[in-house]
Amino acid sequence: MSLTDLIYAGSNAVAGLTEGAVNDAIEKYGESHTVGYPDTAYFLPIIYAATGVKIKTLGDLPAAVGILKSLITNKEDLGDALNAGLATAVGAEIIEAIRYLDGDPYANDAGIGFVADPIIRSLGVPLVTGDIPGIAVLLGESADPAALAAIVKDYQEKGLLTFMVGNIIEQALEAGVKMGLDYRVIPLGHEVTSVIHVVSVAIRAALIFGGIEPGKLPEFLTYTKERVPAFVNTFGELNEVIVSVGAGAIALGFPVIADVPVPEVPGALMTQADHAKTVEFSLEAREIKIKVTKIDVPVSVASAFEGERVRKDTMFAEFGGNKTKCWELVKEADLSEIEDHKITVVGPEIDDAQFDGADVVRLPLGILVEVAGKNMQKDFESVLERRIHYFTNYIDGAMHVGQRNIAWIRLTKEAYEKGFRLKHIGEVLYAKMRADFDNVVDKCQVTLYTNLEDVERLEEEMVKPIYAKRDERLNALTDESVDTFYTCTLCQSFAPSHVCVVTPERLGLCGAVSWLDSKATKELDPAGPSQPIEKGEAVDAKIGIWEAVNKTVAAASQGAVERVTLYSILEDPMTSCGCFECICGIMPEANGVVIVNREFSEISPVGMTFGELASMTGGGVQTPGFMGHGRHFIGSKKFMSAEGGLTRIVWMPKELKDDVAERLNKAAFELTGVENFVDMVCDETIATDSEAVLEFLEAKGHPALAMDPIM
Ligand code: SF4
Ligand code: NI
Ligand code: NI
Incomplete structure (x- = not known):
């Protein structure tokens, strides 16, 4: 079969399934029964975006099925066939919405299904800052689960947001991939139709951020192509439905990379059979550039780990959190005063002999980050200091809460067993301060104090007076007081x-x-x-x-x-x-x-x-x-x-x-x-x-x- 024949076969199959599902649902619930997704202001978002039609009841659906069918011309033309891919998307959106009629179909599933509007809004900032450099959509079942897991972890370490559909979810879970919104690896569901929930994210991004008027489909397609940095990786053999879903993705401007031979369309549909090359190949295909900071520590450090929580049962060490004192301070220094990349732990490390056999290692902690640079200004101290929270959280196996002298840090047993020590927090802070603030930080030195006497004395003598000065400055900062x-x-x-x-x-x-x-x-x-x-x-x-x-x-x-x-x-x-x-x-x-x-x-x-x-x-x-x-x-x-x-x-x-x-x-x-x-x-x-x-x-x-x- 040719590519277009494959797409049409898939689209027609989905169209048939959709029509059947709509008729069954109307028969069961009646035309006036409401239909929709939870926690969205955009009805069935893809249909709303494409046509301007607000689907509210089952009785609204047959007309949508009509539109869907009109998109499938069965003509031997790639552009037409891609439109048929969009028809598949519309069909999947309807089928999934019908699944929601009986309550949340994902309640007992590893997948999360529909992604609510507030979550999409919360992704805005990390996406614009490049903290999330791209969106990977993975689909299928891999013949090589270990390679699959390596790919997901690689995306995770690069900060990408990864959505997963199909049996690859279990395969990745079994291989130890940490999953969930907090880890930026989001399982959507097992049915191929659940891929629609990521398409819905892309379309709603255009509605929410782009302010594009519903009904202007071409503008939506331009928006997703130019502004939503997503791509698709498929694993295993492709059936017609997957191919037509892929056509929909291509219509949105998302390249599809398969791991089996496919009829290639340069830049849009390609094969990369070598899993070791999938990540690089995909990022190149979507022109996603990754900024890497090499950090010499025994665990991963990536923004994708920011949301991770460390619970009591997995915790190895704890600093602050009402149990001990814990403060952090970024302080401007003279270029001549400090030594670049000098990292010192003053006091016991977490592997000190005194903790042998202890349930949890608890220590007071004072983190002093001294920075110097020609362009450094006093006002930037607090800006850099606030980053300690994020940089520490990026550590796979560390949790950071709070700030200033109410900071609270936990480290996992897993990280400890991999060789992570307190001094590595210093390494991470050093590397990130240098990388992210290269224009103002020419030198950076980190000292970690763990002796109670030092932590208490420095807090009184150095830390609190600096906080107080800063607060004074902040309180005096008004719109009137600046030019x-x-x-x-x-x-x-x-x-x-x-x-x-x-x-x-x-x-x-x-x-x-x-x-x-x-x-x-x-x-x-x-x-x-x-x-x-x-x-x-x-x-x-x-x-x-x-x-x-x-x-x-x-x-x-x-x-x-x-x-x-x-x-x-x-x-x-x-x-x-x-x-x-x-x-x-x-x-x-x-x-x-x-x-x-x-x-x-x-x-x-x-x-x-x-x-x-x-x-x-x-x-x-x-x-x-x-x-x-x-x-x-x-x-x-x-x-x-x-x-x-x-x-x-x-x-x-x-x-x-x-x-x-x-x-x-x-x-x-x-x-x-x-x-x-x-x-x-x-x-x-x-x-x-x-x-x-x-x-x-x-x-x-x-x-x-x-x-x-x-x-
Ligand atoms: Fe925040 Fe406004 Fe800047 Fe967006 S444009 S990152 S909302 S300050
Ligand atoms: Ni914004
Ligand atoms: Ni973390």
Whole structure:
């Protein structure tokens, strides 16, 4: 059979299966029964993107099947055949949605099935920073499980996000591959149709970040081809259905690399039979470049291990976590004062004889990272210090929580047995500081203190005074006190017209970029995503209008956005790219706003979930009344100051409320004299329906009720 015949055979088979499944489901549940995926604002996302049609009930499906069939022309033409591949995708999306009618079909499966919107949004930042350099989709059953596992681990060490479909899931698990979202290896499911859940991720990226209008299929295909760095590896013999799924992938711009002979289409469908070459070959095919930092330690160090948790039963050693003291400090030094790559452990190592037979090794720990460089500035100390958290977490077998002198580190037995020691934390910090901050760090020296006396003395004499100085500087940093704001355009790789304006009192909406971060980024990468805005006189300081800001945003968004206010949610609010930590929306009857964070999956008092609220904005578009922002912005005196400020907040999820309580109370008191403002803010443990929320606000005498009408 020719390639096109194979694709059509697969597509026609899937079309038949889809039609059958739809008819059966309608017969069983009736046309008015709802159908859809959990925790998404985009219905059946592929159909929605391709046609603009919002599938809500089973009765909507036959028309979609009609469209699917019209995509299969059976003409001997590769372009047509690729469209038939898209038909297979539509069919798989329908079949999988029908599987969800009886509850989560993946509840007892190694696979996770549908990927919810908030997870996709959380991937935005690591994808734009290149922390996740690409997306690998692996499919099938390997004739050589060991080679398969080596490939998955290689992708993992390179930081890629790997999705797996088919029996390769068990094969990789048996070979010891660590799996789950926390490890960036995501098993989707065993049925070939479950591959649709990764296609759905790519398509929703275009909806969420790209802001592409549903119905414009060609624009979606351009977006996935140009901006979603995915590719497919198939393992084992290919049947017609897999070939037609592959055709769908190719239509999206994702090259397919098989390990068996296939009719090759250069750049799109290729064979690489040698598993030792699969990774390199695939990365080249998709033009994914990997930045490697060689680090001389006995375990893997990769961003993919960032989310790993170390539990009690697998733990070998522990520092901090209320059991012992643990602090970390990055300190600027003179070039002449320190010796590059000098790593010292002052005090016992974790393999010290005194720990023989101990259940867990517990030690106090002080991590001192001294850096020197011509371009180093005092302000960058805290920026670099915050990276200790990430760099330590990258270690396969290490967990890092907290910061400063409430840091908490755990190491696994597995890492210890591989030879990992405390000094290796020094090696990792050294290597990453040099690699990631090469423009400002010319020399780096790491000292790890484990004697109680040193740890306590240095904390009092050196560490705490430095923290205190920094806090003083941070508290004095206001939008008024600086001459320069910064742009951040990192997210333009996904949201082409989006620009964040980062000020001392307003961090980037992803929560990951503060004004100090931007300042350091400008120094590290002078032509990069953070560019200074010399702000000059404000046109309106209350609403946050600056001529210079408007000009810069207009230029950085290629004219898409001409006016932005920094402190208003109603008048020219900042655009959103899609990866915001929180979304804020108006609750008119309460004369205030609700804020929902990405982690909260229930419904909010405005009748929408985070995902639904989030879908109201994004893609670099201005949407008055909705604003994406970082968690930290909630305690800022500039939060919505144009509309009366942060006492407009009437509802937040409990977890978020607790997280921001201290700063929010302090700012609210300083601004308005209201004490314990957070106690007046409602949350889901008190009420989520509008009337009950209002009752609560009235009972508490919430200040928003007495403010000018919000709209
Ligand atoms: Fe994206 Fe804004 Fe964060 Fe930069 S600051 S990474 S543009 S969300
Ligand atoms: Ni880790
Ligand atoms: Ni973003």
